[in-house]
Amino acid sequence: MGADARPQLRMTHGRQVEYGLGVYSGKLGMWVFLCSEVMFFTALIGAYIILRWGSSQSWPDPTKVLNITLTAFNTFLLICSSVSMVKAYAAISHGDQRGLRLWLLATVAGGAAFVGVQVYEYLHLIHDGVLPSGFREGGEIMEALTRAGLPTGGHELFGAAFFTMTGFHGFHVSCGVLCMIWVTIKAFRGHYTQAHHEGIEVIGLYWHFVDLVWIILFTIVYLF
Amino acid sequence: MRHWWFPENASSYGGDLDSLFYLILYITGAVFIIVEVGLLWFVLRYRTRGGAAAGGPGRAKAYYIEGSTRAELIWTAIPAVLVVIIAVFSQRLWSELKDPANVPPDAQPIGVMVKQFEWQFTMAGADGRLGTDDDITRKDHLTVQVDQAYQLELQSIDVIHSFFVPAFRLKQDAVPGMTTRAWFRATRIGEYEVACAELCGLGHYRMPARLVVLSAEDFTRWQAAEAPPPAGGGGGQ
């Protein structure tokens, strides 16, 4: 995703800071793309809010259905991965190639771990009977809710909304991890120097955006 | 030509709707004529013969004007005023049609259950309330009394349909999972057709229903004849 390397574009790059919003093309393009991602998650999270608080349907209590402590750890993991991304950017802006590589590896590890925990949580939930089409009769969750005397109504939509939102967020994190691996390989080849490292900042923007969406998702889906 | 224009109005508010339509027609018609005649006149008045060579050096040039804010103010203000007029008149009729508070107090309920490709009407019997024993249920057939207000309670079993009576200028979608309401008051005795206006599958084009408006006496006679036997018998079919 780094800036285009064609010679004459680099010449025009030099001039563009003067005209645009004072932001080079790669970063501006990524921010415009992130605006469209905000609208995409607006559609999904907006639908969740509307389905949950719009209709009179009762909604199973997420803190009971989902494993909060595991996802809290997962959120912390993603925040650490975000920090390591920023440290990588700070390292290369000081010209520290070794620091860049180490922090990039940490970021990739953090991202992959996050996706791993997410997949584990999915398998655990599906095993317990939380499906996109609703809670499975006789599944672990249905038993637990009925035993605790909690309402199980409206569970048909819970699975659908939960899996769609967190699923697509996981998909975006996985794409981010793949791009990060590609950037790390280029970093090991010395592609980024102190003078030219837009690629790191652009992938960093995407990574922090994905972390930002997770912060909102974690609060709305898991804690309410 | 009668058929290529509005069907004859047969409901109380149909006349208001038609007059609002004509108000908008006259306003937009005037603007339409101004623009089309203006365009035609400009084309005929200012066209040049020479085509490609028209713009050579030394030839007469067009009038060099960047624009005139005065003219722009005029053709901003006038459309703004016209659309506000249309909005005000529309809102008055809209609240009369849709505001639950404006439903005539004497309106009798009619239960409309729509399913893929047929209408089922449940007319309140003599007691004027639904859910009582004297309700009359008919498929694709609705009988009402003239000059009596009725409130439709539309429900759909499967997909979205739309209850459309062109003669009454009435249209209201029936959405599964919701009860949508609409009221009308027939003002002309006769038989009218009910159509489905929202795409609802293969049979969307063939689900007409008959809506019969009877005078007061005929209606009571019809109601008595059609009412189910009082001993809790099922609705006559």
Place this chain on the structure above:
Amino acid sequence: MTTVEKKHPPYMLVWLWLAVLTIIEVWAAQAGLTRRILIPILILLAIWKASLVAIYFMHLKFEPRRFLFVVLAPLPLAVILVVAVLQEWGK
């Protein structure tokens, strides 16, 4: 692109703030507060954390002011959509 040496905000401090706020959130969610108090608190904490990430990690602090217009463009639209549709049944 010969950029002047970029100032870097205290990343570790921001990281600490984020960790603390997350712990507070999780504690609040499980402390059995009534929903009327819980939901505003959680929303505020989420917005606080999100703006921390956006301002410091995404370097919005160092971008020209005009650029914020591009960044904040979708938010009012999201609010318009959700609020208008909630009007539908949220009586």
Place this chain on the structure above:
Amino acid sequence: MTAPAGAAHGPDAAHAEHHHEPSFLRKYVFSTDHKVIAIQFLFYSLFFLLVGGALAMLIRWQLGFPGQPLPGAGVLGDEAAPGGVIAPKFYLSLVTMHATYMIFFAVMPLLVGTFANYLIPLKIGAPDMAFPRLNMWSFWLMIPAGVLALAGLVVEGGSAAAGWTAYAPLANTPDYTGVTTGQILWCLSIAVFAASSLLGSVNYITTIINLRAPGMVWFRLPLSVWALFITAILAILAVPILAGAVIMLLFDQILHTHFYLPAVGGQPLLWQHLFWFFGHPEVYILILPAMGIVSEIIANGSRKPIFGYHTMVYAIIGIAFLGWMVWGHHMFQSGMNPILGTSFMVSTVLIAVPTAIKVFNWMGTMWRGRLWLHTPMLNAIAFVAMFVIGGLSGIFMASTPVDMYIHDTYFIVAHIHYVLFGGSLFAIFAGIYFWFPKMFGRMMNERLGKLHFWTTFVAYNATFFPMHLLGIAGHMRRIYDPNAYRFLQPLQPLNTFISVSAFVLFAAQLPFIVNFFWSMFRGRPAGMNPWRDNGLEWTVPSPPPHGNFAATPKVLHGPYEFSHPDTGEDFLPQDQPLPTRPGA
């Protein structure tokens, strides 16, 4: 903003030595040159325009001659057209796919694919788009999207049959329409189309903001670039909503989720809100570029500066801004809260004001001009004439009670076709006639062009104006055979007349097709500036070389200095200085 000292404004030395010749594959197929990508989009969308038109002919045959076998329809197979008579389910697939192809795969790629790709870099003086590889991907993603959309026609069960609006319970429950894989393919093709459209829009916004030539400040941008810029912003913010909504519709079908199924708490109206929240910015995506193209061509054809340039820019921004607050006018009768109906009526009625400003400003441009009625100018004037009818008929729908009668009738179909065909398509024809010489280096034949224009103009009005009458008589949309309703039977002569005119309209496109392919190889060679226009694209040879400008142009004034009193010619390209008045 002082210019950084290091930036060289002289001829781009680095550009001169860029001489290695790319392979045929790199140059024409997987090219990252915005001009080649634009021409790829052009052929792609003209193909879908033809396919969409053919489906429309089948629809008109069934409505014009209900139940009668169509000669040669046997090829469609027994399931779709038993004995040559179109079956009801196939009819619904025709209606759905006609709209889907025309909107998503013909008009939008033409306006936002072809013209944006071709004009933006050339008109702002940039060598290419900001992200050439991303630009290439935005075209190559359209191939799977197109294949998925076409696959519906041949797949078992037929293609999607729930209308291009795919309203909720009908579209996401296979047994209501009998279509299973067709609807899934439709959802997938829309999702892939959304990805391609986003990549394109990211490119256009970044290029316009960052890669403008020196001197090309915001208010020297041509109106077509302004329109394409605002359209790209609308696309960036609206298309993802469609992607999200369509993905939920897809999950309803394959994962048995219940987003829009009311039985278990889902909301059918949720789909309508999400779809139309995308839908209305979408129709402005379809019309704003057309308005930009028409502004260029009317100014050129009148040999006169555009009337009120700044107002035109603010009108585009006004339309785009209001475009986000009107989506509910598609849902007045859908069971939506009537109070919301009032607010949507007010915002919809307000949009008529900036539109009226634009129309009167176009007329102001033609007033006291020296009209050179070349074919692009004829099409542009027809755009203004026809778009006015479409805009005015829109006011009938904005008025909520009148919409109660005409909603989902042929009055709406007439409105759609007056703004989309009378509006966007006439502007597209104008744009193709106008920039064809720059794209292919040869002029299109004027006589064939005028023949195509007049026959299309007459047949178009004969086809779509009577639809207003059908709508007023209460003729509903998307019905297979109107004679099932007694009150529609007297309208059959109108339907037959419309169908015959539609066949004439389709045949009227032949001169354009012949002209298009014949002129590409045998047209009169066009010089650098055949239309004597001011845009930067007319200061480079046609077709422009790779990298467009030998030396980055320096822009000295706005793009509409026609008939300037002190210049010899009646036009003044943007990179030539304004003559200083002798005494000024």
